[in-house]
Amino acid sequence: MAYGAGMTKVLICGVPYGCDNVGDEAILASIVAHLREIQDGLEISVVTVKPEETARKLDIKGVPLVFDPHSGRPMWTDEIRQACEWAHVYIHGGATGIHDYPMHMLEGLRIARECGCKTVVCGTGGGPYNHKFYEGRKTKLLGIASKATLGLVNFRKIAEGIVTKKYRRAILKGLNAVDLLLVRDAETRRTLIDYGMDSGKIHVSGDSVFALEPAASNAADKIAADANLWNDDKPIVGVCISSQKQVVDMDAVVRMCDAIIEKYGAHVLFVPMNPHTDDKVGDDIAAKMKRGEETRMIRGYREPEDLLAFLSRLHVIISSRLHLIIMGAVAGVPSVGIGRGSGKITNFLGRFGLQAAGEYLDVNYDLLSRRFDDVWNRRDELSGVINVEMKKAKDLFKESMRLMTPILESDKGG
Structure with missing residues (x-):
């Protein structure tokens, strides 16, 4: 795809796009479609495991996403950092990042801000974050320490609680710094308010898939x-x-x-x-x-x-x-x-x-x-209820996406 001079540049990241997860690809397709509805002539790039295929499907530019061979986690490569330097706006798109993988989400937002991008969280959800240790040497040592107290003190629970509080503070700090916060549902909004976030900062947009259009x-x-x-x-x-x-x-x-x-x-x-x-x-x-x-x-x-x-x-x-x-x-x-x-x-x-x-x-x-x-x-009755509610949900998502308009029109770092 050829881009012209002076266009607003948008980088979309978030879940590992390009892994053949239909839900994740639906999130991405809807975000791209509705960005183009609210502003013509956007240059859009997407961080994806399949950059060429994603580029062909959505008429965007693909930025390769690779995984750490040891941890299996997505890596913040030099190529992604260069894409952040190129972009005016960075969008973390969809899924349950606030609950499932908050530190990955926050790291991407931090890098984007360092590169001068406006930052948006779009349609992301999540309930209260509660950290759980994987079974291993650390949990064995904590278990031994608990046994030494004859079970009076659960050191694993205490340690997980400490990490949980640390992560929740990090989520609050990171999301307070974004320019626009669109969350998936009212429950996510309540979770963030419980963390200490100002309610006026949080907009409930719904999931981008609410506004996905079917093929022929x-x-x-x-x-x-x-x-x-x-x-x-x-x-x-x-x-x-x-x-x-x-x-x-x-x-x-x-x-x-x-x-x-x-x-x-x-x-x-x-x-x-x-x-x-x-x-x-x-x-x-x-x-x-x-x-x-x-x-x-x-x-x-x-x-x-x-x-x-x-x-x-x-x-x-x-x-x-x-x-x-x-x-x-x-x-x-x-x-x-x-x-x-x-x-x-x-x-x-x-x-x-x-x-x-x-x-x-x-x-x-x-x-x-x-x-x-x-x-x-009750399937016929429920179908009627669902159609009414999903029409409202679709309209809300489209209206919420328009909140990005001033961000898309602003200069980088402005």
Whole structure:
């Protein structure tokens, strides 16, 4: 893509884009589209694992993202720092960075400010940050120290509490320094206020995927054909269980999928949001089902706009992936959600008066089947509620994006 002189330069970073996670790519595609809606002629670059492919898809410039071979964490390379020096505006885009990986988010914002960029956090969410140590030498030593007190003092809990407070102070300081803070939901806003942030600093924008537009219907037809879907009128239930923080009681999910076929007379379609990981979980579920051979799966990576066009053909979704639940809602499809610890799925379902079917650690068949039965029996009613609420959510996101206008029009460092 050729850029002209005098254009405002925008660098988008955040989650590891380019890793075939449909939710992350949906976040990015929507942010790029709506930046172009509010200002013509922007030069946009994106930090991504697949710079050439991302550039081709979105008509932007790609900046390579690489991972540390030892820790597996994204690295702040010289090339990314040079991109920050090039940019006028740095946008940390989407996901649950305030809860899941706050120090990565804060480091990117710090580097961008040092390079003179205006900084924006766009549609990011997260509940209260609570630090947990990985099992290793440190936790063993803390355990030994606790045993020496006959269990009267839990040194691990104390140490984790100290680190938690340190991280929360860092989050408060880092986000107070941004030029525009757009958070995903009211719960994230309350979390930051509890940390000590001025409420006037925080704008609830919603998730950028609320405003994602579907592709044409022929994209949905191709997905259906590739998945060899059933040639009948039975309803279809989409299922996606994340490989991250995987549900402990997977037998509950297996039983639920069999019940969908046997009790509810519907089809089960596995809808991986990351084909490198979630498809294996779906295959494992199908292998344990009594009627697993009757299920189907959408294989391979699908562009978010294409998948969104297809999702309207589903009747209910069961998922522990937030962005499948969100994309389902954009398509008017109600979901049964399973939380993964951050509160994001519970918060989103609450918009429609729905409760999650527990968390990945404690979900069981009885609770999952009750939640499914409720959504199944009210799916038409819920679809109407969801359509109304998602129209409001889409409008709010578009309105919130316009708050960037003065930032996009300002000179670097001005």
